Amino acid sequence: MIAERWAQLRAEIPAHVAIVAVTKSQPAEALEEAIAAGVRDVGENYLQEARAKFDFLCGRSPELVEGAFTKHFIGRVQSNKAKAIVETFDVVQSVDRIEAGLALAKAAAAAGKRLRVLIQLNISPNERYGVRPEEAPELARALRQEASLTVDGVMAIGPLGASSSETARAFEVAAGVFGAVGGTVLSLGMSGDWREALRAGSTMVRLGSVLFGPRAAPARV
Numbered sequence: 001m002i003a004e005r006w007a008q009l010r011a012e013i014p015a016h017v018a019i020v021a022v023t024k025s026q027p028a029e030a031l032e033e034a035i036a037a038g039v040r041d042v043g044e045n046y047l048q049e050a051r052a053k054f055d056f057l058c059g060r061s062p063e064l065v066e067g068a069f070t071k072h073f074i075g076r077v078q079s080n081k082a083k084a085i086v087e088t089f090d091v092v093q094s095v096d097r098i099e100a101g102l103a104l105a106k107a108a109a110a111a112g113k114r115l116r117v118l119i120q121l122n123i124s125p126n127e128r129y130g131v132r133p134e135e136a137p138e139l140a141r142a143l144r145q146e147a148s149l150t151v152d153g154v155m156a157i158g159p160l161g162a163s164s165s166e167t168a169r170a171f172e173v174a175a176g177v178f179g180a181v182g183g184t185v186l187s188l189g190m191s192g193d194w195r196e197a198l199r200a201g202s203t204m205v206r207l208g209s210v211l212f213g214p215r216a217a218p219a220r221v
């Protein structure tokens with residue numbers, strides 16, 4: 001089932017656009033199935049949940065976890081969890097304030113690692129997190145002073161339950177900020193709005209329910 005949905009989505013979404021499979025609240029077996037189907041980018045919102053699944057997968061086949069796929073953290077960054085986040089993930093898409101970015105930078109430097117991060121924008125009235133679009137370039141500038149970070153673009157969550165044209169307008173704002181921030185990744189688009197995201201120039205969509213089916217417990221960040 002996951003393999004069929006993956007093939008269908010991969011056929012519809014241009015090859016230059018990365019698809020992050022969002023496995024939050026899905027069992028580890030779903031992640032395993034997705035990797036077998038060809039998924040190469042995985043997104044998780046919660047540290048403990050992600051670790052449990054990656055450990056499970058590692059127990060099954062260690063070669064699957066080491067370098068077989070890129071692990072994206074897309075949840076709220078708590079500064080006191082920075083070390084564990086850096087140990088567990090390759091990319092942190094959800095940096096929306098300087099304290100969180102600096103905590104990640106410090107943890108990455110201590111681990112001798114260079115961490116890729118995206119600046120999370122707030123482009124929606126019903127979204128709690130994300131930096132205001134006008135403040136994003138300054139945050140990116142500040143974090144680019146950190147040798148252990150690569151600020152590689154921006155991420156945003158579209159307005160929930162909005163019309164297609166409202167969504168398109170919000171995504172245009174994100175695309176404009178991406179132009180100002182620079183980098184290679186515009187992470188825009190989820191199950192309900194990836195088509196609008198592609199029209200706005202998204203280079204990376206984050207898909208959960210459209211790939212894995214509905215989540216057991218709705219988890220929103």
Ligand SMILES: *Cc1c(COP(=O)(O)O)cnc(C)c1O
Nearest residue numbers: 022074190191206207208209221
């Ligand atoms: C849950 C989540 C997704 C995936 O949501 P779907 O609507 O199931 O595709 C993508 N990005 C973030 C930041 C999320 O929290």
